[in-house]
Amino acid sequence: MARKSDKRERLLEGAIETIYQRGFNQTTLADIADVSGVQLGNFYYYFKTKDEIVEAVIAERRGSLLSTYAEWDKLPSPKVRIKAFLNTYIDDAENLTANGCPLGGLSFELNKREDVPDLVDKVEKLFSLHLQWLTHQFKLMRKAKAEEFADEFYSTIQGAILLANCKKDSRIIKNQINRLIKLVDRM
Amino acid sequence: MARKSDKRERLLEGAIETIYQRGFNQTTLADIADVSGVQLGNFYYYFKTKDEIVEAVIAERRGSLLSTYAEWDKLPSPKVRIKAFLNTYIDDAENLTANGCPLGGLSFELNKREDVPDLVDKVEKLFSLHLQWLTHQFKLMRKAKAEEFADEFYSTIQGAILLANCKKDSRIIKNQINRLIKLVDRM
């Protein structure tokens, strides 16, 4: 009795990685099938269209994000939680410099498409998760302008990643994140 | 005696606008020819390839930027100049919210291409112009960490545009820019 095939999972993993590295528009289904070790024709047994797999990618990223929040939420204070959040960007600085932000990049690309409002909506909600979580943490810190702080922090992060990616210099991310960490410490 | 054709100029203008609105990957040469009122076949009389016209777009944007700097440099102090720079983002907030940053978006897209290092290099240099100009202004203000300030400001700007674009909310740009303006005022 054959084990249940893990090809769907492999395709999804391959799609997450490939779309991140090459961008959605420049990723072909052949690329995804290839890195996943699946024949192109077989791709369609698991996903009906290219849009369907990117939708699955968004759902998967959303799931990962929610589990990560669950972990952070175990930390004792919002201050510590925000610093844990910020430190992930330093830990991942090299990847972010090489490929940009997986959420920011996907949002930007899908936002340009007018033919799939559902997909645009889903990626917007995914992108906004960080903002909501940050806003919540600042509210717990009794900050009157919690939302503005969240926008300030997340703008800086996204912008720093874009600059680092364009200039191929991860120090931009590290410097800006360290500045934000100090800012939190002084709050 | 026929006037010299302005079709090259029209194609370039059309390309600038269309690539900005739809992104490079999702812009077809037919789109550009169409909005420019030029037959597709005729496109190739003026530009040999799609990459060649985006190269011209980059050069054109570079030229515009340099003239803008020349204007700003007439202003009496670096503080006033930086505020003039910042205010352009508020003036253009609706466009930026609808389409993202023309430089940031192009940089992001072309950065993913490994087959055209020259193009990647040119867009990187274009993107960096703002950073250089900002760094120079902060140096004139005798700021020890001029480069870090430039990174901080430009990261915030680029990130705010990305957030506004994704959430379709121009207030994010306006709020962040106003915060930066106040920051400059206090310097």
Added chain:
DNA sequence: GTCTATAATACGATAGAC
């Protein structure tokens, strides 16, 4: 210089054998 074909190719998607 301009236009009408049309070639060449890449890629999303399908058919059908196994």
Added chain:
DNA sequence: GTCTATCGTATTATAGAC
């Protein structure tokens, strides 16, 4: 469920008449 073969279409690019 998996694979090979192939279709259909979009898009870059060219040929060649005018």
